[in-house]
């Protein structure tokens with residue numbers, strides 16, 4: 021069966037508009053994806069009919085909101101194939117999920133002289149929390165090097181592992197280059213020295229089939245807004261046996277069992293890590309984003325996006341002055357590039373004038389850009405609703421822009 025691209029595009033109202041007098045081509049999906057009608061309707065429906073604070077409510081609206089909220093937790097559990105829904109913690113996003121682990125697991129289990137390993141490919145949100153922790157604890161941050169294609173050097177990673185390694189925190193798929201890391205191998209090797217592993221799934225969860233039990237990662241962080249869901253919402257998956265050893269993140273309502281002025285006892289997971297009133301409406305709507313993806317099927321999504329990436333590479337490689345950045349063998353649908361003699365920002369502005377939305381700059385990966393000797397790149401990232409005709413518009417646009425400097 022052919023991919024139902026037109027049917028899918030109809031589900032995304034925002035795509036059907038003109039920008040600067042041209043039909044919008046939205047290729048900024050690694051920054052945030054657009055939302056299907058079902059997610060928007062759920063948000064509206066929640067505030068029109070169901071708004072109430074959740075858990076412990078004695079009335080119908082509170083009961084309904086609680087059920088819908090917990091339904092999403094179960095949907096995320098199935099989506100990641102976690103063993104149980106208690107292993108799914110709602111946060112503000114990938115950034116907060118990683119910080120949660122740094123503040124709780126990190127503060128308790130990482131001591132002076134211990135080592136944390138990350139990779140050169142990391143987003144700032146998987147660098148800075150560990151630097152802060154290392155500074156506080158006197159721990160050491162080690163970085164896996166990469167080759168010029170943007171792939172980690174696995175043998176170098178193995179050399180970095182020691183009995184002092186307490187945590188390996190790596191990106192599953194790079195937002196700047198699209199590289200998919202060999203995470204299963206990384207996890208198994210890290211476990212062999214007794215280290216825990218956190219996967220930054222911000223970019224992988226919308227493109228790849230995820231099975232946290234098979235991967236055997238200890239933590240996975242993700243953002244709903246990169247997965248066709250609402251902004252300001254994310255998930256931390258953690259194995260029960262690891263989460264149970266961790267102290268709470270923030271103190272307040274919901275995360276307690278009993279409070280006296282002398283002593284407080286903490287709630288069970290996941291509530292222990294969800295202090296205060298959560299982002300109820302967005303959590304409820306997130307279920308519809310996951311249902312949307314699940315109905316299409318991740319393998320169909322990946323095949324479609326792979327074909328877009330292959331087509332884009334094919335068309336753009338013949339453009340004089342086109343310089344691809346990040347040519348790993350295993351990639352999600354991210355195309356980073358530069359045009360000879362041009363600043364990425366200028367290319368972005370010129371593409372915008374043609375109705376094509378891309379991102380330019382360092383993509384919150386400054387150390388990676390430094391390693392590649394670049395100030396930044398132009399990044400076109402493709403999603404399930406993008407089409408081959410849009411890729412042709414990108415190629416045509418880039419080709420016109422490149423001709424200015426590359427005659």
Ligand code: PLP
Pocket residue numbers: 050051112113114115116143145146191193194195220222223243384
């Ligand atoms: N990690 C990666 C790989 C990302 O691409 C991003 C966002 O671009 C993040 C982490 C941070 O995600 P958020 O800003 O949703 O917390």
